Amino acid sequence: MTRKVDWTKIHDKSTEALEDELNIIRTVIIHHDPKYLIPELTLFCYLFLNKRVVEPGYLEYLYGLIISEGRQKEYKGRFSWAAIEGVMQSLESFFENWVYSNLSRKVKDLKDQREKEKQFLAASLSTDYVLNGGETNYELLKSQVMNVFQSSRKWMKKNEGFTITQVFHIIEAITGLYEQRLSAFKEDIVIASQDLMDRQYCLMAGKASASEEERESQRLYKENRKELLARYVSNRYEQVKKDILLITEEDLMGYEPNLDKKALHHFIQRFSSYIDKPHPDFKYPTDDNPFRERPIVSFGDTFIVPSILSLVWAVQKEIESDILMDEEYRETYTEKKGRFLEDEVNQVFKKILPGCQVYSPVHYYIEENGEKKRCELDHLIMYDSNLFLVESKSGRFTKTARRGAFLSFQSSIVDNIEKAFVQARRARKYINDNERPVFKNKSGKKILTLDNKEKYFNLFLLNITLDNFGQAATNLHKLRDIGVYRYKEYPWSVHLNDLKKIAEFIEFPSQFLHYVHRRLKVSNRLDMKSVIRSSRELDLFYNYLVQNLYFDDITSNDLIILESGGENLLNHYLSRQGHKEKPRQAISAGMKAIIRRLEQSRQFGHSYIIMQLLEMNANARKHMERTIDAVLDTSRKHKGKITEAVMKMEEADLGVSIIACEASALNHENWLARCYMRMYEHQTSSWLGLINYTDKATGEKVDAVLMIARKEPLKEDPQLDELLDKIGRTV
Known part of the structure; x- marks a missing residue:
């Protein structure tokens, strides 16, 4: 019996839970100055979020909430690593409950099944809209955006103040500057932490007595210095300023002097959200998110780019929206x-x-x-x-x-x-x-x-x-x-x-x-x-x-x-993030060799035969390879004789002949005729012949393939039956 889903109960429970998490997040936001909160949050994301799976939509929503609140009169203080971790956990919990709340809200009062299906789809679409802003492979994304807008460079220069080539020149300058600063930041923290750890160990080693904490540090210094260094790095991270990703237009010009200064200014202006302009209507993920449309956060003279991907997605969508507003150029x-x-x-x-x-x-x-x-x-x-x-x-x-x-x-x-x-x-x-x-x-x-x-x-x-x-x-x-x-x-x-x-x-x-x-x-x-x-x-x-x-x-x-x-x-x-071995279909070397020969033959219909081979399950493929090995083994034991095995693949419309001999006693025409007869005998529309023989002239071992591909099996024919009786049936 199928249990009836209580959508009202799911809605009430998930909505209450998401509101609780939202209150936690907003409390943190309103108690911290966004001029410090956003840079520290951004630095944390650039440094550590590659180690945990966080949907891009989560972060876009969080930045949207921060921007929507605007500036407050008073703030409690700076952000901590623990506070960021807490916000991330609340954010994940919020979205888990939002997915259920969003769905149950749409279907809880519906009786008609077709209308329910519509609303299931609507909820699923809106969830996908929030969580997936666009293509995540940067190179593919860049290629598409560049090529789509390249032919509109004159329009963009006139109406936006920059071309798409200049856009990516700017974006990659931001990326390069960030990488440079992040690398130096990490190096400074590690070097400073290493130096402090070494000095403190020397001091502790000279002490007559040591506390339990000091003894633990001494043990780790000798046995697991990497873990001890990580603790020092964590402490050091809490103490340093984290505004290294706040930059100016002059910073970018200094990093990449070949940037077009006017284009840079227009671009930053076009895609900046301003922290002193609150957006009170933004509360839930499907509301218009100010960060999604303008993902550069501006603090006046300085600005920060929390997500490069979000910026490219915004360029892709916003520039096209601008173009489509132009009735003369739209078509x-x-x-x-x-x-x-x-x-x-x-x-x-x-x-x-x-x-x-x-x-x-x-x-x-x-x-x-x-x-x-x-x-x-x-x-x-x-x-x-x-x-x-x-x-x-x-x-x-x-x-x-x-x-x-x-x-x-x-x-x-x-x-x-x-x-x-x-x-x-x-x-x-x-x-x-x-x-x-x-x-x-x-x-x-x-x-x-x-x-x-x-x-x-x-x-x-x-x-x-x-x-x-x-x-x-x-x-x-x-x-x-x-x-x-x-x-x-x-x-x-x-x-x-x-x-x-x-x-x-x-x-x-x-x-x-x-x-x-x-x-x-x-x-x-x-x-x-x-x-x-x-x-x-x-x-x-x-x-x-x-x-x-x-x-x-x-x-x-x-x-x-x-x-x-x-x-x-x-x-x-x-994107080359930790996966060294290319995911591939499990096809054995022997089967690939057969496929390769068929591909190289370029005989008309070869792809149909290969598709039939690929239709076979793993057991059928193994059986085919074992049969090939058995035929070759029998041929070696009975030199001078032709050894043949015939298989009809139940999973595919395909029959296979495997022939082995010491001399090429079967010429091409005889072999083709033999395959043709086997195809008739087994009533398949395609046949694959595999032959292994020794060439008399050269003494070379030869592997060859032959194939016949038709749309339907051969019709009953008394003459073919007579020929089949002569060569011997296998059924």
Whole structure:
């Protein structure tokens, strides 16, 4: 029996708890001068928060609270390390309770299940909006922001007073100056602490009697000097001034003389929040946060940048908002942004699928209501026996939509995901309905005719977005349940940066094809009772690396939530934060050797065979490798004879022949015919032949592969049955 959730009780309890924690935090804030509180808090974060996981949204909220309070008349004193730790603990507890309070507040009075689902989504979206300000990989973030705004440099110079190149020149000067000061600060503290520790040990060593505390220090000095030094460093940290991250425009010019002084001044002014301008309306995380929009905190002549990432996120969002307010330039910017995304998508596919044919954009004509209509597809990409029909959407996932406003959210999904599916599906229908589909470029010149279209095994529908639609893109099947998405088929909708990250972990092209295949299977479980949910694309990809994203045999009413921490692990590896070994799919060396030979063969359909191999589970792969070893062993014992083993892989539409001999008694044509007969015998649509033999002319040991790939098994044929009886059946 399913226990009924008492949302009212959850709401009352979590709301009371979060208000208690908020009061603790605000009490600390109003009792400490922000001119000292913010620099000390910022220094603590830069020095120590890389050792503990704190969501960026937590800190953005905390700084927003400090700024919103403004200046008080009296303050109790300076901040301490213990006080900062206490605030951090209260902050974490506050958000744990806020998540439950935010959700329960939206659903506690609802009876209708569909409306509840809407509000579950709204709560989840608003939580994601608060906790995830944007891309956390600095290099990817910088590349995207630079490229999007580079073509608008004249507009930015005229209307903002700086260009995007100057923006990153300034940001990296701030980063460099901070690193320099932090390094010197840490070195000074450690050197001073080391000197004091050595002097005090010498003094204690000369004393006739020592206290218990002094004896403990002497013991640690001899046995664990590192731990003792840490204590001295902690004490020293409490005693020194912590305003080293407060800087001026002159400080930056001194550090980096090549900065444009006027651009620097305009930039600091544009993104500064002023501590003497309180924001009384800001209280809860979903309220308009003054720090998020202007994450440079100004104290008059000096200022501080608590988070470099928050600053880049603000640049990305605020500059675009400024541009979209300009009616004359808005359309030009939108067109340039769209072209940038299309170019990026083309480049990513060329990286993942070397040698692929990219046509972008393509145009074609259909009949609609008795009239000829010209249609466009952003990308048609061909690789081996696979066609990708891809749309690129550079529209915004607006602030109101991310906060959970239903109509705004629905509009964002329709414009950026549903329309993409409709356009890609229309192109697929055009291909399916026409014997020789023809595609043209923008000027009307024919650039592609799909002859023998039936030979393509896979036709994938993809949508690449410039904004990250997060859980909306990874849970499209749930959107249909609440009336946001209208169709019973879902494309793979993926954020550009997530696609770039996935590309870094793909070992060979067919692996990417297999991931797309598995990813679409997870999204399109239309007849399944079980539901697979994930709020992060990289969690899905990590599951693929670990267990093939395989859920085909789960048919019960299960809810499977993939929150494995895979996104964090992959992101940490890409940012080189402590992960030395690259996360990879568990594929044995023997299986990789077979895949490598197939990839190198470039025979049409090779990727389909590889995808079938990747569909096999670990036990099936081990069985295949053991069989190969057994065939080779038997061949060595019976020299001069051909040893053959045949396997039909139950998990995949694939059969495998393994042949070993001392001489190449089987020439290519005979071998191909033998594989063809085995494929007929076992009624599979694809067959892989593996042969190991000694070349008579050179004496060289040769490993070779041969493959046959079809869309369906061979039909019954009396002549083939007769031939099969001659060579001998294996079934």
